[in-house]
Amino acid sequence: MKFIDEAQIEVHAGNGGDGAASFRREKFIPRGGPDGGDGGRGGSIFAIADCNINTLIDYRYARIHRAKNGENGQGADCYGRGAVDIELRMPVGTVITDAETGEPLADLQTHQQKTLIARGGKGGIGNLHFKSSTNRAPRQFTRGEEGENFKLKLELKVLADVGLLGMPNAGKSTLIRSVSAAKPKVADYPFTTLHPNLGVVRANMNRSFVIADIPGLIEGASEGAGLGHQxxxxxxxxxxxLHLLDVAPMHEGADPVKDARAIIAELRKYDESLYEKTRWLILNKMDLVPEALREKTAKDIVRRLRWKGPVFCLSAISGQGCPALVQSIMQYLESLGPTTPVTEEPENLAAPLT
Ligand SMILES: Nc1nc2c(ncn2[C@@H]2O[C@H](COP(=O)(O)OP(=O)(O)OP(=O)(O)O)[C@@H](O)[C@H]2O)c(=O)[nH]1
Ligand SMILES: [Mg+2]
Structure with a gap:
C-alpha cells in the first residue's frame, strides 16, 4: 500500500434537530397541554488511533466526512432520534491541526486513543418543557444547534525513540534488520527504502525501544533532490x-566526511530543532576496512568532522558492534525517561540481543 503521511480533510458534524411546538389533541380531552418533543443530537466526529493502520492514504481519497443531523422533535411527546457518531481511524502518531488557524487539536499517541474532533449540535427543546404555572400553552421551542465544521490537516509523525539518518546505501535498513525483528528491504542501489519502517529493539527481556528507519537523504534534498526531505x-x-556513515563508499570521488557534512547541512535546513537534537555518529561497513586501518579511519573521520559526540564503529551486516550500540542507546534513553510503549504482540518481537 502506498505510504502517505499528509492529508487535508473536512469534517462536518451533524446539526441538532429542532424542538417541536405541538399540542395534545384527543377526543374528550379539550385543551390538551403541550406535547412537542426535543430534537435529537447531531452526529459527532471522532478520530481514533489504530495501530493496524500505517498510512493516511484513505484520507487522500475520502476528504469530506459528514455526520448526519439529529431528527426534529415531534408532537405526542416524541423526541427526535440522535444521529450516529462517525469514527475516523488513523495511524498511531497522527497529529491533527486546524488547517485554517494552525491550532493543534489532537495527537494520537496510543492505540485506541479517541478524540472528539467535531461536536454534533445539541437538539432543540420542544414546547413540552416550556410549560409553567403561568403559561399552560407555551408555543416556544428552540432550534437545534449547528454542528461544528473544520478543515483539518492530518500529519503522520511516527513515534519512535531513535531515528536513523544517512545517505542512501549507508546501511540504515541493514542496521534495523540486525537489531530488531523488522525486515525492510536492503539492496545495493540508492533509495531502496521509500517509507519509514519501525523496529522494536529488545535490550533484554523487559527493556526495549523503538527505532525508525527512513529513506536516505542527499545533498539538495531541501530543494527536492532524491526523495526530498519531507x-x-x-x-x-x-x-x-543515529547518523550512519558508510566508511567505504563505492562511488567515485567518495568521501564519507563530505557526505556527512551534506547530511548535517540538510538537517539544519529542514529544522533547526532537529539539527540540535542529540546525534551519535555511527561508522558503518567497518568490515570493508582492513583491520589494521580501522582505528585510523575512524579517528580521521572524527577529526575532520570535528565531531564531539559519541562514535560507534559497526558492521551492520555482520552485527559486529551492534549489541554494544543497543546497550548504550538503552541506557541513554532510560536516563531521559520511559521509552515508547510497544504495541506489537510479543511473538512479533525480536529475540533479545545478548
Ligand atoms: N560490507 C557491508 N555492507 C553493508 C553493511 N551494511 C549495509 N551494507 C550493504 O549496503 C547496501 C545498502 O544497504 P541498505 O541497508 O539498503 O542501505 P540504506 O541506508 O537503507 O539505503 P536506502 O534505503 O537506499 O537509503 C546493501 O547492499 C547492504 O548489504 C555493512 O556493515 N557492511
Ligand atoms: Mg533503506
Missing part, C-alpha cells in the same frame, strides 16, 4: 538520532 518529519519526535 521524511525528516518522522525524526522530529525521536530523542536520539
Amino acid at each position: 521524511f525528516l518529519r518522522h525524526l522530529t519526535r525521536t530523542r536520539l538520532l
Whole structure:
C-alpha cells in the first residue's frame, strides 16, 4: 500500500434537530397541554488511533466526512432520534491541526486513543418543557444547534525513540534488520527504502525501544533532490538520532566526511530543532576496512568532522558492534525517561540481543 503521511480533510458534524411546538389533541380531552418533543443530537466526529493502520492514504481519497443531523422533535411527546457518531481511524502518531488557524487539536499517541474532533449540535427543546404555572400553552421551542465544521490537516509523525539518518546505501535498513525483528528491504542501489519502517529493539527481556528507519537523504534534498526531505518529519519526535556513515563508499570521488557534512547541512535546513537534537555518529561497513586501518579511519573521520559526540564503529551486516550500540542507546534513553510503549504482540518481537 502506498505510504502517505499528509492529508487535508473536512469534517462536518451533524446539526441538532429542532424542538417541536405541538399540542395534545384527543377526543374528550379539550385543551390538551403541550406535547412537542426535543430534537435529537447531531452526529459527532471522532478520530481514533489504530495501530493496524500505517498510512493516511484513505484520507487522500475520502476528504469530506459528514455526520448526519439529529431528527426534529415531534408532537405526542416524541423526541427526535440522535444521529450516529462517525469514527475516523488513523495511524498511531497522527497529529491533527486546524488547517485554517494552525491550532493543534489532537495527537494520537496510543492505540485506541479517541478524540472528539467535531461536536454534533445539541437538539432543540420542544414546547413540552416550556410549560409553567403561568403559561399552560407555551408555543416556544428552540432550534437545534449547528454542528461544528473544520478543515483539518492530518500529519503522520511516527513515534519512535531513535531515528536513523544517512545517505542512501549507508546501511540504515541493514542496521534495523540486525537489531530488531523488522525486515525492510536492503539492496545495493540508492533509495531502496521509500517509507519509514519501525523496529522494536529488545535490550533484554523487559527493556526495549523503538527505532525508525527512513529513506536516505542527499545533498539538495531541501530543494527536492532524491526523495526530498519531507521524511525528516518522522525524526522530529525521536530523542536520539543515529547518523550512519558508510566508511567505504563505492562511488567515485567518495568521501564519507563530505557526505556527512551534506547530511548535517540538510538537517539544519529542514529544522533547526532537529539539527540540535542529540546525534551519535555511527561508522558503518567497518568490515570493508582492513583491520589494521580501522582505528585510523575512524579517528580521521572524527577529526575532520570535528565531531564531539559519541562514535560507534559497526558492521551492520555482520552485527559486529551492534549489541554494544543497543546497550548504550538503552541506557541513554532510560536516563531521559520511559521509552515508547510497544504495541506489537510479543511473538512479533525480536529475540533479545545478548
Ligand atoms: N560490507 C557491508 N555492507 C553493508 C553493511 N551494511 C549495509 N551494507 C550493504 O549496503 C547496501 C545498502 O544497504 P541498505 O541497508 O539498503 O542501505 P540504506 O541506508 O537503507 O539505503 P536506502 O534505503 O537506499 O537509503 C546493501 O547492499 C547492504 O548489504 C555493512 O556493515 N557492511
Ligand atoms: Mg533503506
